[in-house]
Amino acid sequence: MTDEASTAAGLAERRGEETKVYQPAEDSGLLADAAAEFARGRTLEVGTGSGWVAEQVAPEVPEIVAADVNPHACQQARERGIEAVRTNLMDAFAEGSFETVLFNPPYLPTDPENEWDDWMEQALSGGESGRELIEPFLDDLGRVLAPGGQALLLVSSLAGFEEVEELARDAGFVPEEVRQESYPFETLSILRLTRFTLCGKPSSGKID
Amino acid sequence: MKESLMEIVCCPMDKHDLELDAAERDDGEIITGTLTCTDCGESYPIEDGIPNLLPPDMRDEA
Numbered sequence: 001m002t003d004e005a006s007t008a009a010g011l012a013e014r015r016g017e018e019t020k021v022y023q024p025a026e027d028s029g030l031l032a033d034a035a036a037e038f039a040r041g042r043t044l045e046v047g048t049g050s051g052w053v054a055e056q057v058a059p060e061v062p063e064i065v066a067a068d069v070n071p072h073a074c075q076q077a078r079e080r081g082i083e084a085v086r087t088n089l090m091d092a093f094a095e096g097s098f099e100t101v102l103f104n105p106p107y108l109p110t111d112p113e114n115e116w117d118d119w120m121e122q123a124l125s126g127g128e129s130g131r132e133l134i135e136p137f138l139d140d141l142g143r144v145l146a147p148g149g150q151a152l153l154l155v156s157s158l159a160g161f162e163e164v165e166e167l168a169r170d171a172g173f174v175p176e177e178v179r180q181e182s183y184p185f186e187t188l189s190i191l192r193l194t195r196f197t198l199c200g201k202p203s204s205g206k207i208d
Numbered sequence: 209m210k211e212s213l214m215e216i217v218c219c220p221m222d223k224h225d226l227e228l229d230a231a232e233r234d235d236g237e238i239i240t241g242t243l244t245c246t247d248c249g250e251s252y253p254i255e256d257g258i259p260n261l262l263p264p265d266m267r268d269e270a
Contacts, residue, residue, distance in 0.1 A: 042216070065213070065216070069262070069266075071258075071260075074258045075256065075258070078256070078257055078258060083209060083210060083213060084209075084257075084258050085209070085213070085217065085258070085259055085261060086258055086259065086260045086261060086262060087220055087261040087262060088220065088262060088263075088266065091220035091261070091263075092217050092218060092219075092220040092259075092261030093216055093217060093218065094215075094216050094217065094218040094223065094225075095223070097215075097216035098216075
């Protein structure tokens, strides 16, 4: 893999994206496919982008809400008939609100000196590690999930699959890989995250 | 936004409940209005049916 291929700029160029909103791609399709099997109850899609995944999942669940920090993304999701909320990750959602949370995070590792600071960059870049949005997402996930709730998280090999699994465990979740597809530049997986429990109570995720 | 969304949204800064003031409704949805935090008093706009629940310092970039 070349350096160029590993940057957000490289991928955006290959995908021919010059718009302000990330449009559905292979990763979106994989997340929608897993969600069709696992999503249940009131469902949130974090970082919905075009709203395409939320639209695919809507018929499968009683209620779906889409969130994005990008106002253009919120508009596109609403045009698809999806309830949209402009917020950073899950900041504006109350405790225990969702049975399912879906997230296809910006994950491309990006050199800070090469960031180009527009909406598409925000939609693609996961910072230097590729995990800059995944960490705060996992930190706040337990708060917005209802008891017995789950998340479906898209993970790319570019962001480090084992590192993301470890972060999920540290946040008190059990990661289970429910989808995997390989592409020339990356392998995409869907991790299903459920809360780690001992004796029926959420634990810190480790057995002492 | 539908009024039922009020059950699951909160102030992004302190997580307290929000109070809805709807200025324009259409077909059961709130098109414009404001959401005000019942604790800190910060208010958030609803425009084109979309609540903008970014903290004030992040709100204006577009």
